[in-house]
Amino acid sequence: MLLLIGAFLVLMLVGVPVAVSMAVSSLLYLVFYGVAPDIIAAQRMIAGVESFPLLAVPFFIFAGNLMNIAGVTGRIYSFALALVGWMKGGLAQVNIIGSVVFAGMSGAALADAAGIGTIEIKAMRDHGYPVEAAVGVTAASSTLGPIFPPSLPFVIYGMMANVSIGALFMAGILPGVVMTVLMMVTVAIFAHRRGWGSDTPFKLNRLAAASIEVAVVCCFPLAVYILVQMGLSLNIAVGIALVVLIACDWYFDFSAVMALMTPIILIGGMTMGWFTPTEAAMAAVIWSLFLGLVRYRTMTLAALAKASFDTIETTASVLFIVTAASIFAWLLTVSQAAQVFSVFITSLTENKWVFLILVNILMLVVGCFLDTVAAITILVPILLPIVVLYGIDPVHFGLIMTLNLMIGLLHPPLGMVLFVLSRVAKLSVERTTMAILPWLVPLIVALILITFIPAITLWLPTQMGLIR
Template identity: 35%
Template sequence: MSTFMLIAMVVLFAAGVPIAIAIAAASIGGIAFFTPLPLLVAAQKLMTSIDSFPLMAVPFFILAGNLMEAGGISARLVEFAKTIVGGVRGGLACSCVLTCMIFASVSGSSVATTFAIGAILIPAMARHGYPKSFAAALQATSAELGVIIPPSIPLILYGVSAEVSIGSLFVAGFGPGLLIGGALMIFVYFYCRWNGWGANDHVDRLDLLSAVKQAFLALLMPVIIVGGIYQGVFTPTEASVVAVFYALLLGVFVYRTLGVKEIVGVLRRSVISSTIIMFIIAAAGLFSFLITRAGVPATIGAWLGEMMDSHLTFLLAVNIFLFVVGMFIETSAAIIVLAPILAPVAISFGVDPVHFGLIMVVNLALGMITPPLGVNLFAACQVAGLPLQRVIPKLLPFVLVCLVCLMVITHVPEISIGLLQFF
């Protein structure tokens, strides 16, 4: 049954069938042809897969990200980042990374970060003499931080799937997020100096006091959300609702940039995005139930135990596997299908499940910027108005930087779990 389901799913992917439908169809086929279970089980498992309180955070964080974009919060964060790092050569490009780090600490979504920040900074970088292909590649890569720095939707999904504390995952996400963000800014600084880009980045830059005054309330948003989670004021799910209300408060009553028309558009985009993700989660949950019932996790665990003689070889094999998987399978689906399989195996090799969650999410986040299923890459190309083939050559150096960071995160677990001792 498992072989049939995997082959059917891959064939449907290759035929261009939407991911959620492909996973659901392969699962239903497995039930119909290889099990005595009634098809009613498919409907039941589709519903129970999304019947989870932590999963309620997904649509709310998506809505919060869209409200931030439409309400002008993202624009204020951009101006603040330009003030902080925009005074040096290549500073505008560095501000792209910094803004994405700040925006990621609220939106939880890399695609939302790409559209919200890219719509402002890609044209701005082009006006300052940066190649548009470089700007799009940098934006796609920087937005990857949206799924690493908490609150992160993929971290929530991993926590639910692997039965790991979401709060602990959020704490652990800071180290890898800061490492990747810092590495990208250092690389961008020297890369821009090497190519002679960004000599006029200081133009149109606000003074620090004006930038802080303009962005102060926007900057309070991640402080309230993340601080509230870590202080135990509210859960990650409740934090997503707080984020929505705070974004509405700023957009409607403070900045006065959100009217009825804008809110309707935001709700429409958020419903569509949430529905797609939840459909994928439901289908992947059904798929995961069937392969677990067939004993696949236990078989893979036993095989890995025989083939791998240490946790180092296991981590190397898992990194290669997840990097390839991320190129072809949507992140949410990959986490929900693979986390219940791989997390117990990782624990058997002595790998902390929280640390493994960060390894998994960072790996799959790289899949968001690599063809053929790089959703961040496609979003950045759409914002920049460029074909994919023009952006890929500029993307390769950023992928290499992220891969180096991934190796450090994998083999230095303190980067992920070091902060847990303080919470």
């Protein structure tokens, strides 16, 4: 166990990529101790990526890339500007609302930061906001991507923990709302203390137009319900409502109705049993192609090819990490690391709340050093048996783990959101880190609430019958 973990940490400290560090340390362990034939090790690595839920990963990544090249991010920004841009600290509030909407499409913090975050930082800088403030609020709001459904980390966690991915998706909605409210309150405090004004004049017609778009989207499920009550089948009712919605969008030329429909289609489709969370990823791709090629006509073949190659590159890196982490996690189990850790934790406390405090501290530290996918793949087999032992719901624990690791994305040495925003804002990593620190406060408060009030996470999936 010391060789396996020690070699991994040493390789990480000298700058070797995470996936390579895990693969090399696993190989060294196999060579020195011969715990399994080469063919068994290869089978374990292949089994790590031979999973139906993992098919969602490339499709959600592809959908996020398509939304970026289709100009949907710009429409989301314009919609958010009309809705909350008139408030004090308006563009910072726009940043948060835009991330909430984009979270329902990409499922990844990195896509949020690199996509709509690029537009938001430039707009805030052009309106006189300190670049540090723009970077900080963008970093904080990007963590909403994997909390609101769909979510790539939830897909990986659900696969590793054998937990319903649909239940995880539903469980993320209320925590996402809590995080959004806390961030907006933080912006209001900063605006009051630093004298930030509104960034667009209050115009009732613009606010009314944005509110109408929200109302149109909210009326879609209501219209489906009414048509079903009139005796139509569910499929026909949805088809009619969707055709009417598309016709209205074309006639009135709404700014963001079709973009706002993305999470409605995904969540509604999974709730009604039309498709699994994995198939929902494909539905997101089809909807993105419809918006870019048919509705907005902003997607070119060259841009489509670039999005495809970007998706292949990102997917390959994710699956490489999953493959290396699978054999690494298996060897941790073989070397009795999970049992040793379990005995150690249970010897410290029998109180599940103390355990959750210790785990939060552990994962906040791990999130600073390990990629999210690698951290989930390694930690779940070790921690989940202890979680079950303490009587903690695995869905609740999945939210806690994901939020911890999202906060880790904002920290050096391996915080990918940190590095992306550093490049976008043309700031040093040190300045970017200092800019992000104040915005960690609402995230930590949200983490505390989600950890110690399980109902925030579990109420919605329980009401929908996804968990008991």
